Amino acid sequence: MRYKNLRSSLVLTFFLFFLILPLSQILAQDDTLPPPPPTEVKAGDTPNDNGHSITITWKLSGDDGAGKKNVVAYEILRSESPTGEFVVRGMVPAGNNTYQDRGAKEKEDKNYFPPHKDFYYKVRAKTLNSYSESGVAGPAVAYGQWFHIGKLPVFVGTLAFTIMVLAFISLARKGKEFYVRPLAGIDAVDDAIGRATEMGRPILYILGLGSAADIATIASFTILNRIAKKTAEHKTKIIVPCNDPIVMSVAQETVKAGYLDAGRPDMYKEENIFYLTSMQFAYVAAVNGIMLREKTATNFYLGKFYAESLILAETGSVAGSIQISGTDELAQIPFFVAATDFTLIGEELYAASAYLGREPLLLGALKAQDLAKAIVMLSLALGALAASFHFGFFLKLFTVQM
Amino acid sequence: METIGIWIAALLTLGIFSFLYKDNPFYKFCESLFVGISAGYWFVTTFWQVFMPKLADNLVAGRFYYMIGAIFGVLMLLRLFPKIGWLSRWSLALVVGTTAGLYFTRYLVSNGMVQVQNTIIPLYVKGNLSQTIGNLVIVIGTFSGLIYFFFSKEHKGAFGGLAKLGIWILMLSFGASFGYTVMSRMSLLIGRMDYLLGTWLGLIH
Amino acid sequence: MNFLEKLLALDRRIIFLFIAIAVALPLFFTVKLHIEVTPVVRNLHNAMEALPPGSKVLVSLDYDPGSMPELQPMAESFFRYCFMRDLKIIIIGLWPNGPIQANSALEVILNEPDIKKKNPKYGIDYVNLGYTAGNEVVIERMGSDIPVTFPKDYSGNKTEDLPLMKGVKNFNNIDFVYNLSAGYPGTVEWVLFGVDPYKIKLGAGNTAVQAPQIYPYLNSGQLVGLLGGMKGGAEFEIATGKPAKAVKFMFSQSVSHALICFFILIGNFAYFATRKKKGA
Numbered sequence: 001m002r003y004k005n006l007r008s009s010l011v012l013t014f015f016l017f018f019l020i021l022p023l024s025q026i027l028a029q030d031d032t033l034p035p036p037p038p039t040e041v042k043a044g045d046t047p048n049d050n051g052h053s054i055t056i057t058w059k060l061s062g063d064d065g066a067g068k069k070n071v072v073a074y075e076i077l078r079s080e081s082p083t084g085e086f087v088v089r090g091m092v093p094a095g096n097n098t099y100q101d102r103g104a105k106e107k108e109d110k111n112y113f114p115p116h117k118d119f120y121y122k123v124r125a126k127t128l129n130s131y132s133e134s135g136v137a138g139p140a141v142a143y144g145q146w147f148h149i150g151k152l153p154v155f156v157g158t159l160a161f162t163i164m165v166l167a168f169i170s171l172a173r174k175g176k177e178f179y180v181r182p183l184a185g186i187d188a189v190d191d192a193i194g195r196a197t198e199m200g201r202p203i204l205y206i207l208g209l210g211s212a213a214d215i216a217t218i219a220s221f222t223i224l225n226r227i228a229k230k231t232a233e234h235k236t237k238i239i240v241p242c243n244d245p246i247v248m249s250v251a252q253e254t255v256k257a258g259y260l261d262a263g264r265p266d267m268y269k270e271e272n273i274f275y276l277t278s279m280q281f282a283y284v285a286a287v288n289g290i291m292l293r294e295k296t297a298t299n300f301y302l303g304k305f306y307a308e309s310l311i312l313a314e315t316g317s318v319a320g321s322i323q324i325s326g327t328d329e330l331a332q333i334p335f336f337v338a339a340t341d342f343t344l345i346g347e348e349l350y351a352a353s354a355y356l357g358r359e360p361l362l363l364g365a366l367k368a369q370d371l372a373k374a375i376v377m378l379s380l381a382l383g384a385l386a387a388s389f390h391f392g393f394f395l396k397l398f399t400v401q402m
Numbered sequence: 403m404e405t406i407g408i409w410i411a412a413l414l415t416l417g418i419f420s421f422l423y424k425d426n427p428f429y430k431f432c433e434s435l436f437v438g439i440s441a442g443y444w445f446v447t448t449f450w451q452v453f454m455p456k457l458a459d460n461l462v463a464g465r466f467y468y469m470i471g472a473i474f475g476v477l478m479l480l481r482l483f484p485k486i487g488w489l490s491r492w493s494l495a496l497v498v499g500t501t502a503g504l505y506f507t508r509y510l511v512s513n514g515m516v517q518v519q520n521t522i523i524p525l526y527v528k529g530n531l532s533q534t535i536g537n538l539v540i541v542i543g544t545f546s547g548l549i550y551f552f553f554s555k556e557h558k559g560a561f562g563g564l565a566k567l568g569i570w571i572l573m574l575s576f577g578a579s580f581g582y583t584v585m586s587r588m589s590l591l592i593g594r595m596d597y598l599l600g601t602w603l604g605l606i607h
Numbered sequence: 608m609n610f611l612e613k614l615l616a617l618d619r620r621i622i623f624l625f626i627a628i629a630v631a632l633p634l635f636f637t638v639k640l641h642i643e644v645t646p647v648v649r650n651l652h653n654a655m656e657a658l659p660p661g662s663k664v665l666v667s668l669d670y671d672p673g674s675m676p677e678l679q680p681m682a683e684s685f686f687r688y689c690f691m692r693d694l695k696i697i698i699i700g701l702w703p704n705g706p707i708q709a710n711s712a713l714e715v716i717l718n719e720p721d722i723k724k725k726n727p728k729y730g731i732d733y734v735n736l737g738y739t740a741g742n743e744v745v746i747e748r749m750g751s752d753i754p755v756t757f758p759k760d761y762s763g764n765k766t767e768d769l770p771l772m773k774g775v776k777n778f779n780n781i782d783f784v785y786n787l788s789a790g791y792p793g794t795v796e797w798v799l800f801g802v803d804p805y806k807i808k809l810g811a812g813n814t815a816v817q818a819p820q821i822y823p824y825l826n827s828g829q830l831v832g833l834l835g836g837m838k839g840g841a842e843f844e845i846a847t848g849k850p851a852k853a854v855k856f857m858f859s860q861s862v863s864h865a866l867i868c869f870f871i872l873i874g875n876f877a878y879f880a881t882r883k884k885k886g887a
Contacts, residue, residue, distance in 0.1 A: 104776070111776075153515060154507055181556045213498050246481045246490070282437040306790075307816075331816050334580035337573070345572065351553045370554040376518060377548050383522035384541045390524075398519040422623045447703045452740040504743070508799040512829065516803065520827040540826075579819040582836065586677065586815035588630065588863045589837040592856045593676025595631045606634050 034132040035071050035125050036062035038097075043121040043140035046100055048151075051115040051144025053102035058134060061125035064094050075124040075131075076101060082120045082136045115142045153398060164371050169364030178363050180355045185324050185342035192322045193230045196297035202237035203227070204296040206287065206312065208303020208327065209280060212246045215350065216328045220302040221254050222353035222362070227300065228258025232267055240273040241290060243283050248275040284308040288315040301325040301340065302349060305332045313339035326352065412602040415594055543571045611877040611884075622870065629866040633859040640857050647825055648842040651810040651832020654783065660693035662782040663775065667797065668698065668705035670789035674814050675708070678787045680853040681812040681840040682712040685785060688847045689733075690722045695771055696733040697781070699757060701745055701792045706737045706761050730769045737761035742792040746800040750778055778805045787812045794821050794830070802829045812839065 038058040046053035056076055064071040071094045077086035078101060089101045101121075103113025120138035124131050172178060196203045205224055210217040224240070231238045240255065242248035252273045259268040276286045291299065292315065299316040301309070301323065309325075309332040316323045317339055325336035326344030336343045344352050347369075354362035379397070386393060417432035460468040474493045481490035521544050527533045549561065550568030557565040600606045644652075658664070666685065670678045689696050700706040713733070716722055727733055736757035739745055748756045753775055754766045766772050774780060784807045788794040794811040801807045802824075808831055813821055815836030824830040834843050837860060840853035 154511055157510055157515070158507060178554075180553050213494060213501070246478070249481050249487065277437065279437045279440050282433065282440075285433060330820050331579060331583060334576040334583070337576055338580065347551050366553060370552055373548050373552055376514075377545060377552075379518060380521055380541065380545055380548075383518075384525050384537075387522050388524040388526050395519060395522050398515045398522070423620060451703050451738055456740055504747075505799075508803070512799045512803045512824075516827050516829060517823055575819070582815040582819050584867060585836050585838065585860070585864065588860055588867075589677045589815065589856070590673075591626070591630050592634075592837070592859045592863075595627075595634060595859075596676075596856070599631060599634055 032129050034130045035064075035068065035127055037132040038074065038123045038125050038134045041121065041123050041134045041137040043119070043137045045140065045142050046102070048145055048148040049102075050105060051142050052105050052113040053100055054119060054121075054140045054142050055098065055100050056121050056123065056137070056140075057098045058123045060095070060097050061132070063127070064125065070127040071125050072128060073126050074099070075126060077122045077124060077133075079120045079122075079136075080118070082138065084120075086120075086122055113142065115144065117141065161368065161372055164368040165365055167364075168367040168371075169360055172360035172364045172367075178367055180351060180363070180366065183344065183348055183352055183355060185326060185344045185348070186352050186355060188322075188324060188342045189227065190230065192298040192300075192324060193227065193234055193236060195322060196231075197234040197236045199297045201297035202239050202294055203231055203298045203300070204287075204291060204294070204316075204321070205238060205240045205300045206303065207240065207242060207247055207251060208301070208305050209243045209283070209308070210247075210304030211244055212250050214304050216302075216304040217247060219350045219353035220326075221250060222357040222359070223300075223302055224251065225254045225258045225261075226356040228255040229262045232259040232262035232264040235264075235267065238272060239290060239294065239296070241276045241283075241287055242274065243276065243278060243280075245275050248273060280306065280308055284311050287312060291315050291319045291321065295319060296321050299323045301327070301336065302344070303327065305329055305336075307332075310335040310339060316340075408602055412598055415598060542567075547571055611881050614873065614877045615881060625866060625870075626863060629863040630859050633862045634856075636858065637855075638858045640854075640861060642838075642841050642845050642854065642857060644842045644846045647833045647835070648839055648846060649832070651834065652843065652846040654808065654810060654831045655688065655692075655694075658692075658694060658782055661695065663695045663697060663771075663780065664689055665697045665699065665781045665784045666709070667701060667784065667786045667788075668709050669701045669793045670708065670787055670814075671702055671704040672708070674789035676856075677814050677837050677840065678789060678812060679708060679712060680837070680851060680856075681787055681834055681843065682708060683715055684840065684844045684847060684849065684851055684853070685787075685812075686712055686716045686733075687719065687722065687849055687851075690716065690725055690727050693725075693732075697771065697775070698733065698735040698761075700738040701742060701796075702789075703738045705787075706735050709735055710761070730764075731771055734766075734769050734771050735761040736766060743796040743800045746792075746796060747804075750801070750805045753777055753780075778807050781807065784809045785811070788817065789814050790817065793817070794824070798824050798829050812843075 038061050040059040041056065042058070043054055043056045045051075046055045058074070061071045061074075063069060073091050073093055074096065075091050076089050076099045078089045079086040090099055092099050101113075101119075103109075103111045106112060118139035118141060120136050121140065122136055123134045125134075168178075193203065205227060207217055207220050207224070208214075212218070228238060238255065240251050242251055252270055255273055256265070256268050256270075259265050277283050288311070290296070296316075296319065299312075299321045301312060302325065305312075305327045306329065309327070309329075313323060313325065313336060323340035324342045324344075325340040326349040327333060327336060328346050328349055330346070333343065333345055337345070350362075351366055354366040383395065387395065414432050414435070417428045418436075420426055421429040457468055457472055474496055477489045478493040478497075479490070481487045521540060523537045523541065525534070525538055525541060527537065546564045546568035548568070549564045550557075550572065552565075555561055596606070666682075668678075668682060686696065688694075698706060698709045700709070713735075717727065736753075737760060739757060741748070745756060754772060757766055760766055760769060778784075778801065784797065784801060786794050786797045786809060788797075788811060794809075794813055794817070797807075797809055797811070802809050809829070810831045810833070811821060812834035813836070815838075818833065818835030818839070821830065821833055821835075825833055834840055837853050837856055841850075841857050844850050844852075844854050
């Protein structure tokens, strides 16, 4: 009897051992068991887009970054009905709880994403060897928005600036006097023209290498008009070699208008405003030749300049001319500052054209820019102070989501 | 053929460099050659890389609306004829208007709002002296630079003092820019020297 | 005239001669200079290192032979790095000469023994889509449709037939954009029309003239990293572990800069000394 009991015990022990051992090993293999599924799956239209995208969000699986920590990725599946066939639309690594399902807007494209159509989504949490799926979320419909809320600061900024410009131009047209601070380079213009008159030598005016559509060239035309008027009054020759044929024709009209304003149309000579070449360094070589041959008393470099700026300024310096320069090309400003007598830095060139021309359009635009600058300065000052005390309000005002 | 090309390039380089000593006929020849070849090259490039693919190919493919662009291009050239020159204003208006529209919001965002956003930084960072100093420099430098370019008030008193600080900071940046440009010019000279001494004369490897 | 006045009146041709010697002489010597990799270059390198093999990199070469000494070494070192890391290269140009410069750089790199072993194939590992006119509008258009913007490659093959371009519709299918720029259109336009609207990851190499204007975009995070001038190119070569042309030229650059600093110092000394004397 005792042996029978012993044998039974041994059989039972062996049986349990060979049952429990693999079972425990199976239980110890975490990856074969599915992880907890993602929950709170929500699918909805992607905001601020053209209507060909749906955004899916979910709560991470319990084994993602916690628990068994064996979730490696999430797959996003889509179907056109809650009970229909679900196809994989994309995958994101573990730790991510959002996905944007998007496609093409053209119907002919194989990846076309139709708007105004119901879609249903599931999210699958995957380990190396298993997965679990969430419940079905939906229906979600993609549709386009007329207005991109994320770009509201841009809209407000554009609207505000446009209103400011129009308001100031309107005020200027009504005759309101606007103060523009004196600019050193412009104050020197009259002296420079007087010097040329005394020496009996001509004035050289370079409009730069820009086209007639460049702002710097347009600003330069206004200053040229004013200088042409002065040279007509002083009976001093002005030479305007041009780099662009269109610029030349505008320059001719500008100088002619200046002579007309001075009451000396007979003194205008069209051959003094001429086209040289459009090639950068060939133009510079020719202008250098003019400087040295004509021995110009005053050189004006106002417009768009590139690498030739220093060559021009150096040659003018060697020829003994007074030089007044101005450009909005940041890389060339240091050269003009170093090699010329007076420099209009960047925006000062535009301000100079408003200062000299006193045209309502230019003055109004300048005033609007100043107001915009004042708003920016105030925002910077207050924003930096607020940031020092960890208030993020000002930062939000300038944050744009494109 | 390659050897001939290298010799031509080297001799032309030396010809242009000869201007550093004195203006001379060799330099004038090299310069005229450069001007002529550049003009011809640009014409050919513009014809085959712009005119043909952008206009001719599209017209041949039946996209006749590209003629609108071509007409505006021709109108631009009418500037050269005084009697009908006013027609070019339409083309100019289209170019200026499109550029302004394309650029306005881009500049406002990239060069305006993003830059302001990144200048709204704390003036004091606890436990980090170097960052505090850096932040102060950025904020004060930007602020005073803007003051300098404010044209509605004369630079007098405290305002003038800030404007003066602004121009000093601008000059520092111009100095750095100048230095960078000198580096760029030296790099170009090094490239040419490497060509002359290495590729042409084979003295360096 | 005393010595200082003579110094101020020095014929500039003598200065030119000194500069020529300062540039040429160091080219005969191989001197290993310690080149510190600055954070702006390191950030670019780190961003590239984070790209897994097979990633698509769009390279826009926006320069001409006038900027070759500075930008060509950057193009070569970048292509070398991409091939070694099995990154796929899509070349375009906003300047007409850009794609030609790319081919020159590829010619050099594809003949290197390490790259030859990799045997990169055109159409699979790299493509050259050529140049298209339009400047910044090209970037804008690529945001919607790259194959429509570049319907044919540099050699006239249809873009849609190239294996590498399969599945590449717009910037969403590009992992990184690298721009080599000498002016307009260039890095500024890529930031304005590519980074902010389409959120592309952009790294840039610029001529030293342009680099100061690009720094604001670095500080604001619109640019991942920047190679500024030949020095930036040398730093990138050091960071990738393959010193090449840019590193070789650094000795020449350093000597010429030292000479210029010396001239500036003695010139200013002479100027202020003679002014003081005249004042007295």
